[in-house]
Amino acid sequence: MKSFRHRLLMMIIGWIGLLLAGLFLIISQLFPIYTQLENPMTIWWLLLLLFVIAMIISTVISYHIIKIQAQPIENVTETALELVKGNYRARAVESGTVGAVQLSATINVLARNLQEITAVRQMEQERLKTLIENMGSSLMMINRQGRVSLVNKPFLKELEMSTEDVQGKLYKELNIPEVLADFIEKVFMTETADRDQIDFAIGLHQKHLDVYGAPVMGEHERWLGVVIVAHDISELKRLEQIRKDFVANVSHELRTPVTSIKGFSETLLDGAYEDTPTLLSFLEIISKESNRLELLIKDLLELSKIEHAGFQVNAQPADMKAVIERAADMIYPGMEEKSIFLKLQLEPVMVLGDPDRLIQVVMNLLANALTYSASETTVEVRLYKEKDEAVIRVKDEGIGIEASEINRLFERFYRVDRARSRNSGGTGLGLSIVKHLVEAHHGKLKVDSEVGVGTTFTIYLPLAS
CATH class of the missing domain: 1.10.287.130 (Signal transduction histidine kinase, dimerisation/phosphotransfer (DHp) domain)
Known part of the structure; x- marks a missing residue:
């Protein structure tokens, strides 16, 4: 733009200079008397003065001409440079001559179109990113060179890895289970879609994945790599x-x-x-x-x-102390027959729940303690408030439970000691019923146990307002 301005300025000055030179030539021809003066240098000084004045006038005129003609072009050029840099919010000033206004308006239309296209593209990218990160399934894309080009959070979480461990690395270098690596290798080498169910161990957990792999094809059927999608079916298994x-x-x-x-x-x-x-x-x-x-x-x-989805308890303010005392009266004959001492430490607490269902919960816990406790031991039941919850704690001195078995304790028909519980007449469903009834009351259930020492069941229920 500066060279354009300089060329325009020099062109204007040149035309004015030629005009003045012609003017001076005419003057020297029409008025030869001036050449006969005693001091002929006077006319040259006069001509030089006129030339300087003409140059100043021409400079001022040139500046204004350049300002009118070149400034819109310069503004459009600066706007175009901003667009090249990616600043699609830049706009040109629509002023000047008719041609300059049309050029500025065209540049502005281009800028607005680019801005809209960029906004749409960014929105689509955000949607795609959100979809990939929250799709629930693990996803990994591998380019044609065999490097990982895309991986989502579920994939990293599933395999307990970080982005740095995966992104940009060859899939053969990844520290992943062998069965998964073999599946990826098969899809990558054959360039055909495949599906399989694989299982492997991650730490102490056994994982079951339903994996699907397919080639990624671009324009003109050009192979770009493969995509691997894995869905965790461990819970289904x-x-x-x-x-x-x-x-x-x-x-x-x-x-x-x-x-x-x-x-x-x-x-x-x-x-x-x-x-x-x-x-x-x-x-x-x-x-x-x-x-x-x-x-x-x-x-x-x-x-x-x-367990039915629509099951609800008849929640109402209930005297939890009376509920436990009633359950204790019902289980007392069995405790007395087995010479087990039942110790109650109960505070007056009102909970929000169904009294009949809560009696069922306490009865099952006491029956479980009776089943797995030896004679001449103690079963302790405590009731107290803790913050905004009622706490019911049933502690026995029974055989205890292995830490690895606690998670299975509430499964239907699961028994810690099958022979003892079956001989006692138990069905193996009591603790499953307890778990579901506590959850139906919006409560929580906790188990602490030590083999040979005993087990403690702790229930947290909401207080009645």
Whole structure:
């Protein structure tokens, strides 16, 4: 722009200089008298003066001409340079001659279009980034050189890695499970889509992934790399295993009393009924097994009802001290028969809950303590307030639970000591019912245990306002 201005200035000065030179030539021809003066240098000084004045006038005129003609062009050029730098908010001043105004307006339209396109592109990039980071599945893209070009947070979390461990590195250099590396290698080398279910250990946890890999194709069917998508199905696998265990356990639990009832009934029908002592003994066993079968079916129906999505408790202000005392009265005969001392330390506390369901919770916890506690031990029940919650703590001196088994404690039919709990008549569903009822009251359940020392169940329930 400066060279344009200089060229324009020199052109104007040149034209004015030629004009003055011609003017001086005409003057010297029309007025030859001046050349006969005694001091002929006077006319040259006069001409020099006129030339200086003409130069000053021409400079002023040139400046204004340049300002009018060149400044809009310079402004448009500066705006274009800003657009090249990526500043699409820059605008040219729409002033000057008609041509300059049209040029400025065109540049401004271009700038607005670029700004809108950039805004749309940024919005799409943000949407894509948000989608990739929050899609729930692990995603990794590998370019045609075999380097990781994109990886999302679920992938890093799943494999317990950081972005620095993955980004820009060859997929063969990644510290990932061998089965996953083999799957990536297969998709990358064959350039064909594939799907598989893999499992591997991460620390102490077993992971199950449903992985899908496919080639990424660009324009003209150009191969750009591969994309790997993995979905964690560990929870589904766990639930599937629980379902299988549930079916197996139900079959076993139902088969035992049914087998007993059928066996003793057939024995009686074969003639044992004629022996009165044998008859009474067998009938007592059949009655006991029938009661056990009835209790099992009742607990299964109860648990099914509690686990239903629409299940709600009849929450109302309830005297938790009275609830525990009533449950203790119901379990006391069993405690007395086994010579177990029941110690109650209860403060007056009002909770928001269903009294009948809360009695069921306390009864199941006391029955569990009774089942796994030896004679001449103590079961302690405490009730007190802690901040804005009621705390119910049931502590026994039983066999205790291994730390690895605590997470499975509330599974249906799971037993720490199968022989002891089955002989006691338990169904294996009590703690599952406790867990779901506590959650239905918007409470929390905590377990602390030590093998050979005992177990403590702690329940936190909201206070009644």
